[in-house]
Amino acid sequence: MDADVTSPRERYRAQVQAEIKQHAWGxxxxxxxxxxxxxxxxxxxxxxxxALYRYFAGRDELVTELIRDAYRSLxxxxxxxxxxxxxxxxxxxxxxxxALSDPHRYFLIYGTPVPGYRAPADTTAISNExxxxxxxxxxxxxxxxxxxxxxxxLDGHREWVADPSVPAAVLRRALTFWTRLHGVLSLELxxxxxxxxxxxxxxxxxxxxGLLRH
Amino acid sequence: MDADVTSPRERYRAQVQAEIKQHAWGxxxxxxxxxxxxxxxxxxxxxxxxALYRYFAGRDELVTELIRDAYRSLxxxxxxxxxxxxxxxxxxxxxxxxALSDPHRYFLIYGTPVPGYRAPADTTAISNExxxxxxxxxxxxxxxxxxxxxxxxLDGHREWVADPSVPAAVLRRALTFWTRLHGVLSLELxxxxxxxxxxxxxxxxxxxxGLLRH
DNA sequence: TCGCGTTAGTTATACGCTATAATCGTAGTC
DNA sequence: GACTACGATTATAGCGTATAACTAACGCGA
Numbered sequence: 001m002d003a004d005v006t007s008p009r010e011r012y013r014a015q016v017q018a019e020i021k022q023h024a025w026g027x028x029x030x031x032x033x034x035x036x037x038x039x040x041x042x043x044x045x046x047x048x049x050x051a052l053y054r055y056f057a058g059r060d061e062l063v064t065e066l067i068r069d070a071y072r073s074l075x076x077x078x079x080x081x082x083x084x085x086x087x088x089x090x091x092x093x094x095x096x097x098x099a100l101s102d103p104h105r106y107f108l109i110y111g112t113p114v115p116g117y118r119a120p121a122d123t124t125a126i127s128n129e130x131x132x133x134x135x136x137x138x139x140x141x142x143x144x145x146x147x148x149x150x151x152x153x154l155d156g157h158r159e160w161v162a163d164p165s166v167p168a169a170v171l172r173r174a175l176t177f178w179t180r181l182h183g184v185l186s187l188e189l190x191x192x193x194x195x196x197x198x199x200x201x202x203x204x205x206x207x208x209x210g211l212l213r214h
Numbered sequence: 215m216d217a218d219v220t221s222p223r224e225r226y227r228a229q230v231q232a233e234i235k236q237h238a239w240g241x242x243x244x245x246x247x248x249x250x251x252x253x254x255x256x257x258x259x260x261x262x263x264x265a266l267y268r269y270f271a272g273r274d275e276l277v278t279e280l281i282r283d284a285y286r287s288l289x290x291x292x293x294x295x296x297x298x299x300x301x302x303x304x305x306x307x308x309x310x311x312x313a314l315s316d317p318h319r320y321f322l323i324y325g326t327p328v329p330g331y332r333a334p335a336d337t338t339a340i341s342n343e344x345x346x347x348x349x350x351x352x353x354x355x356x357x358x359x360x361x362x363x364x365x366x367x368l369d370g371h372r373e374w375v376a377d378p379s380v381p382a383a384v385l386r387r388a389l390t391f392w393t394r395l396h397g398v399l400s401l402e403l404x405x406x407x408x409x410x411x412x413x414x415x416x417x418x419x420x421x422x423x424g425l426l427r428h
Numbered sequence: 429t430c431g432c433g434t435t436a437g438t439t440a441t442a443c444g445c446t447a448t449a450a451t452c453g454t455a456g457t458c
Numbered sequence: 459g460a461c462t463a464c465g466a467t468t469a470t471a472g473c474g475t476a477t478a479a480c481t482a483a484c485g486c487g488a
Binding site for chain 1: 247248249321328329333338362363368371389394398401404405409411412413416419420421423424428
């Protein structure tokens with residue numbers, strides 16, 4: 001799109017950065033963020049330790065970058081599904097598949113906040129992007145107003161939503177979609193249903209159902 | 215209760231262990247689990263490094279112990295509230311207060327699973343203890359059967375519930391209580407509502423309300 | 429084509445952490 | 459009152475992040 005007037009050096013730099021991130025993802029996928037080791041990445045890349053600091057200021061900056069990418073990935077998946085006709089239930093399914101395909105990536109975004117990480121401005125922008133899709137989907141589905149205190153509150157606090165004409169009931173539903181699915185998903189991914197013999201997919205489906213019914 | 219026929223050595227040992235855990239909690243409360251340092255604890259205790267390994271086999275074992283204590287604390291809080299007459303909404307309030315009083319402790323239990331930690335058998339027992347209280351509370355409140363696929367599934371998978379006479383609809387409600395409250399709480403504690411201007415307590419109240427209404 | 433500045437990479441180093449080993453003193457125990 | 463087991467110490471190994479100092483190569487402009 002934009003004029004890619006990049007020097008060879010800049011292109012090489014971008015490629016190495018991408019390779020670093022790729023290896024970082026591989027490491028995260030198997031061991032989680034806390035075990036992410038710059039040294040190990042460097043070794044796998046054939047270079048030694050401190051060389052990575054040419055490309056990332058430190059561990060925190062790399063993690064921040066990975067978080068940004070994860071948000072981007074989820075936002076793209078949701079947006080793509082919506083653009084190809086998915087309804088609310090379809091979006092829920094996409095979110096779940098995305099989470100299951102790489103639990104550590106999910107936790108990187110929605111899990112325990114990593115200390116030393118400061119959310120860059122654009123991640124909240126991407127997060128809002130996801131919410132925008134959800135809002136559109138619920139508006140299309142049609143949501144009756146419940147007149148709850150929460151709706152009244154949301155009516156006055158809509159700085160996170162682009163279109164000012166969206167009914168508060170829709171906002172409420174989109175938020176609830178988020179919190180409820182996260183509730184089931186994160187507990188499932190953390191293995192809390194493991195010892196109970198419960199099928200998490202049924203729990204998930206039940207929540208999605210409730211989201212559409214009431 | 216039990217005959218505490220402990221030698222002075224055993225009492226000393228127990229006291230030091232308690233002090234270690236106490237300092238560990240202090241550290242966790244401020245910086246989170248990932249930054250928990252045995253060395254720092256030892257220094258604050260006036261002893262040096264490796265001495266701690268007399269009391270805990272390693273970092274993981276200490277963390278496991280802390281997780282156990284956290285579960286115990288939550289279970290006690292819920293149980294105490296229930297025994298003094300709290301209903302479902304009251305229990306929800308107690309859980310939220312417990313979580314807000316020490317977010318890191320909450321994440322220790324319900325956040326991103328810590329690598330290297332293996333759930334000891336008794337934590338799932340304590341978890342079931344909490345569920346038992348929830349089940350009792352919902353049974354007392356009265357829950358209509360919805361005949362959902364989830365209920366049918368739960369009817370056949372109730373190894374995690376003590377009393378076999380509990381209706382599946384109650385089990386479903388107790389589980390939903392868990393997942394929904396966790397959904398709102400964990401996102402709130404992680405600061406995901408921070409930039410939106412939304413009052414998390416209203417979101418939480420709305421979920422509690424929905425739990426009782428439908 | 430030559431030279432200069434930028435940049436990627438190296439090794440060396442400092443520091444903090446977990447964890448084990450070897451050792452020593454002492455406080456309970458019989 | 460002697461023995462022993464336990465607590466605590468130092469020393470050491472290994473891994474991690476991060477910085478500093480230095481070297482080599484690369485590309486750009488004269």
